[in-house]
Amino acid sequence: MTRWWGPRKSGLGSWHFQLWAPAQTAPKLEIEGREPVEMAARPDGVFEAEVAATPGTRYRFRLDDGLQVPDPASRGQDGGVHGWSRLVDPESYAWQHADWRGRPWEETILQELHVGTLGGFRGVANELERIAALGVTAIELMPINAFSGTRNWGYDGVLPYAPAESYGTPDELCALIDKAHGLGLMVLLDVVYNHFGPDGNYLGAYAPDFFHAEADTPWGGAVAVDEPAVAAFFRENALMWLRDYRIDGLRFDAVHAIGNPAFLDQMARDLRAALPDRHIHLVLENEHNEADRLAPGLYDAQWNDDFHNVLHVLLTGETDAYYVDFADRPAERLARCLAEGFIYQGEPSTNQDGKQRGSASGHLTPSAFVAFLQNHDQVGNRAMGERLTLLTSKEKLRAATALLLLIPQIPLLFMGDDTGSHAPFLFFTDFHDELADAVRNGRRKEFAKFSAFADEAARERIPDPNAQATFAASRPEPGPDAAEWQAFYRGIIGLRTRLIVPRLKGAQAIAAKAVGDKAVTAAWRLGDGAVLTIALDLGEHPALPDHAGEPVCAVDGRFAAWFQPA
Template identity: 65%
Template sequence: MTERPGGVTGRASPCWGPLALGDGQVRFRLWAPDREAVALEIDGREPVAMTSAGDGWFAGEATAQAGARYRFRLAGDLVVPDPAARAQAGGVHGWSVVDDPTGHRWRTPDWSGRAWATMVILEVHAGLLGGFAGVAERLAGWAALGITAIELMPVNAFSGTRNWGYDGVLPFAPDESYGSPDDLRALVDRAHELGLSVFLDVVYNHFGPDGNMIGRYATGFFDEGVHTPWGSAVAVGKPPVHRFFAENALMWLRDYRIDGLRLDAVHQLHDDDFLDALAGEVRTALPGRHVHLVLENENNDPARLAPRRFDAQWNDDFHSALHVLLTGETHSYYTDFAEAPARRLARCLAEGFAYQGEGSRNHDGAPRGAPSGHLPPTRFMSFLQNHDQTGNRALGERLAGLVDADRLRAATLLLLLCPQIPLLFMGEEVGSRTPFLFFADFHDALADQVRDGRRQEFARQPGFDDEEARERIPDPNAVATFERSRPEPGPDADGWRASYRELLAIRHARIVPGLAGCICAGAEVVGQRDHQRGLPPGVGADHLT
């Protein structure tokens, strides 16, 4: 009989992670090409030598029920968790746990998803909202506003108990501080009952700085010749590494019935062939379902948005042009939008990207992007705020605290009624003014490095050019920084809810039905100001026509 993961028929046998063989038997595998021997440890039992399976793989079988704790012993006192563990106990340095993906009894077994054109997506952080159960409690309220999907920031296991999620080190295991794997399945099930899709942010371009053990037994997992902001690039072109991430994507989509994935910063993968192959594999593996794939791609590459590849890209150009118009800020990555922001916004509305091959100051003058006007507007996801653009501010300010309310309402109207797919950030729908700060839970020297590095990062930005000013930047590792980031309703929360409800009703009734085959007829700048020179601080929605 062909091996099937978790006892589910109709799938090819995976390379990574535990595999249920039936009758309580589980196969364990690890790719450790730098090691000559690997032993399997199951909690309460003596280690058992695993067998070399060729090409750097080691395999072993054992009796193990769901909940059994296990790990791998490589040499002497070096023990490591399974990098493809489906659950983890005791943190990323603790024991891996066998999970039964068939244990949850789905209440929505016939759910096949929502069409892409109907999406209004709300990005949320599970930890700030009370874990998976806390997010589930809020779903009905979001659905009542007209939101049709949520996007979870990364939920895979990370160091400590609080993190944005982009420092994850065990990509297959939901972090235990948010809840169990079945708690996540229950969240997805509840969303589907309410007609909501669920997206998940996944990070395939790097691992976090604490708990990533792969490099100690599989240096080939990384490409030392290609560098990223986090170190050597992940070698996704190698078959075992490709399988690691392809199986991860399929696990979320199959075992958790997630409706779509947002791939973080794919420009740092430096491998478009991997992206195209991954998209093709997902499309082939899940016929008959609305499964959506979204990119964050600084390269503004329209080729990745071709049919049967990726549904859309986060359009940071839209955000940056509009942010300059609303706030007058022109530092940091807004430098590229300091000149003629209204013209750049008009190009986003008409053609998708503002940068389509022009030189970019933030890229040392190198060309960025390629022509995108041939793509339908639904290939672009637009937003006013997200975790990056809010949390990467030194003090985490939201637009509600930076911009006049009338201007912000006008910008929100533009976002929700233009044909691009709108993305909201948790708290926008209630006019939240609480900050969203960068937070983590590192300790000792690493905590000092993260805190000091964070403060030094802003040394050249207005208002933080001296040591005393930088000391005001919250310590990412402090519990208070995490607690302050919970999105509390603003003083006019009811008014914002009413506005979102009204605008989204219009979108679903008047905009969505016309999106099939939609093309943009054009956009132009109007108004009395010279938009070629940009706009001074304080100029806002009255010039966004």
Template identity: 60%
Template sequence: MSDAFGLDLTFGAACGEAGTTFRFWAPAHQQVRLDIRDGEPVAMERSADGWFTTTLPVPAGARYRFQLPDGLTVPDPASRFQDGDIHGWSVVVDPRAYRWRAAAWKGRPWHEAVVYELHVGAFGGFKGVAEALPRLAELGITAVQLMPINDVPGARNWGYDGVLPYAPDEAFGTPEELKALIDRAHELGLMMMLDVVYNHFGPDGNYIGSYAPTFFREDLHTPWGGAIDFRLPEVRAFFTENALYWLMEYRFDGLRFDAVHAISESDWIDEMAATVHAAVEPGRHVHLVLENEHNEQSHLAGDVDAQWNDDFHHVIHVLLTGEREGYYEDYAEDTAGKLARTLAEGFVYQGEPSPHLDGKRRGTPSGHLATTSFVSFLQNHDQIGNRAFGDRLTTLAPAKGVEAATAALLLIPHVPMIFMGEEVASETPFLFFTDHQGELADAVREGRRKEFSKFAAFAGAEVPDPNAPKTFEASIPKPHPERAEARSALFKTLLTLRAAEIAPRIPGARSDGAEAVGPKAAVARWTLGDGARLTLALNLDDKAVKIAGLAGPLLFESDLGASDSARAGELPAFTTIALLETAA
């Protein structure tokens, strides 16, 4: 088997024996020059459909950009790396120069996934993440998901302001360092996943409109501007090839697609997923996960593995914090009943009217889906970072309640996701941070403060400046000085149990229903794939509740003796109990 990987792209610069071939789609122009640093600009040959091509004897490492007729120079939209940030020079990269140590890695099946979401910058770049991998593997994590790494303005950003989706941001490291990170993960038995953004480009450095304005629609807008026009074959190819690029050239094991509800031509999702699965090597596990706030399950019938389950988070959050503002109002009534529904069927909203959306119906039926169709979580970058002060659940809820909810998350047969710092009870915020300049920096700062001015909880408070370096620095997770050790031990205990007793039995698992048993409590049951029966009782109230006595061999209890109380008909406060009766 080869130990070198590369993908031949329709777009961009490709190294070959005859030199480097450059391809650039600029249908708005009749002439384009290729500008090589320290060389003379070269006229490119135009095809009838707006493709410009030329081949030059330049090596990997050469710096280049494209010069438009009005003199504007632009980076390659498919740049594999940048020298000088998003406005700088694109770099010719030979993807096959890197020799993979774990070239034979085939991945892991999806039912084994325990996902750990992190921001690369908060770990000190690709090298810093690599250094953290042994600790995460020891904890029981099986998949590390990077927030977007595509090139963004400046050195600090969540990653969703990207404009060059093929270029790892130089603030994190080089392409070779990213590959070394993924290689190291595979050596440790860890999957690596990547968050990708195909629904919009960032506000700074998006030059595509200057040479391919039809890339965007004028008749349809998103919160970020004109919608990307997925009706065009060139647009579809640009993003489909990007997905393949990360999976085939960088050997990521899966992708999380940001906010696909903002992609108007949703058939592209299924087309892309089918293309991906047709392209990957036989026997290799590759996983595709969507964020889709509409709770649409249609894509999950095909080649997409799962969707983020915001409903699970929202229910738990309301139960633990009592918050009711914003979208949490949808979970303010019959919250325990909604807890039971998300445990049993994944989505809470499956077509019911949403109070937050002024009665508009949200969601589609999901009870028939596999339990692994749902990536559930207590925290993630959005749910923390989209708060004015980036508050973590650890600062908003009782520690015992967070621990009980954590136990439920890690023992149910959904795919659990952990946000960086949860495993050490971190209380540091995860704030919204950027590194914009000038008027854009001012607009982002004021827009952020205006956004939260209508919330009572933030009235009169100074929302942190996203562009201040200290805002990013404050967002780096730190272990809780008193609870970190115990919280890590809890995670390790739960993930050891999951790996030994739950995960191998998940394929073929089905819900046997769930019911509310108190104001903040529910009991859920599943028949697992081998016939074993899993019962989970969860009480997020600070008071015990009366229940029908539980029966079955004990798998886990939050506190010693809690299961005895539950068998006798009382579920203690802030408690999770899991019972597992294996098939004869």
């Protein structure tokens, strides 16, 4: 039989409930205020029931041993991830911009946002006019699905279908997306299909086949996406965000931890086939640098960590931990990134125990790579959550920002970048008791490999993830020179919008090379034959190379860009 997840309307006032529970013999459906309902057994471990109900009704499942669990595909929770699930009618919201079909990928200028630190769905909605005025064309929401507690940096979710209660209601999420579309903004969403958080995941109690217990991952057994019911769970989730909430695209978190390219490829094909009349953008995070996933008809792009890593070395001089792979000849590595996308294309990686990492990527269009100077990982995974505004000079950061926004790769900003924020973005959770202790101690142990935190006393200064103050400190307050940064971003984004975006489709690199220890030049032939040339020098005594003609952009003697029409 066809498997799907979550309740669905099956008639006037009637809802059909379904649960994949192959380890159970007679689970029951509980509707608040009623006697438990026997569920009929169907093939392959599926149980189902049809009952009269209305949107807002609270329900859950009772397992054979009496354990009461929420629907794993709950569209909304009441009382947290251990509480009741609520019926949500996906057709109830009255869309004001129902004719929105999205924007082409080449027009994408992203800004990543954490909904919780911005005041929930309503808080993000209040920021949209400012973001659109900056010239950004798409926001990317960090994961918004239900997690344990009231605050989480995003990657400990356990109910992938349910918007977090502390962020707002499903209708408030719809209103945020609707408003964005009215302003010409796309909305992308970060989804996590490689693991579940440590509190509130009951799947193993009734569907142990959801995981490969023998596979070792940082989060326990690997998600068994080769099982048809599990693959359907994630496919239906992705479709829900794209179809019911009219999200414009998805960023798939850490797919290297899924370890199943066939599942990923089929996911892309299924989503595109289901929504052929819209611009749907699919983006990967993939440490394996697999160019095959970026073939036509699959994924539009991959987050290019290589770009960030090598720029971070050039901007800060840090070479600890995962930056060690980029410490040697960073200017040459940056040149390769600008010309070919990935830096690691099959070379051995110190961070991966000398294993080969990546595949050839020079044949891909530059827009197959999402470039960034920082994001939630590269700030939040720092012990103290420092931003680049505190780690390098203003002049170097301005030059690197101009590079990010004017190269033909797709640029991504992190919230607070455009206001020069000095506020940290820390790792924060809302766990309690033994789990809180384990997360706090594990976080501090993780940084023992960094020289600055080699001794225990230094690690004790790392903020407690569970403290309310850690979350409060992570709000992206504007920096002391916010107006100056905003004007700078508006100007550079305006150049990209006028000179590069209309010519981006079909762009290809001409050449890139290092011209000093911290200096590079690069050139691209854009889709209409125009040539874009850039020069960057992050050395202590910058000296940009001579170039015929006046630059269309020059920044503090460290960056320049020239544009030659076809």
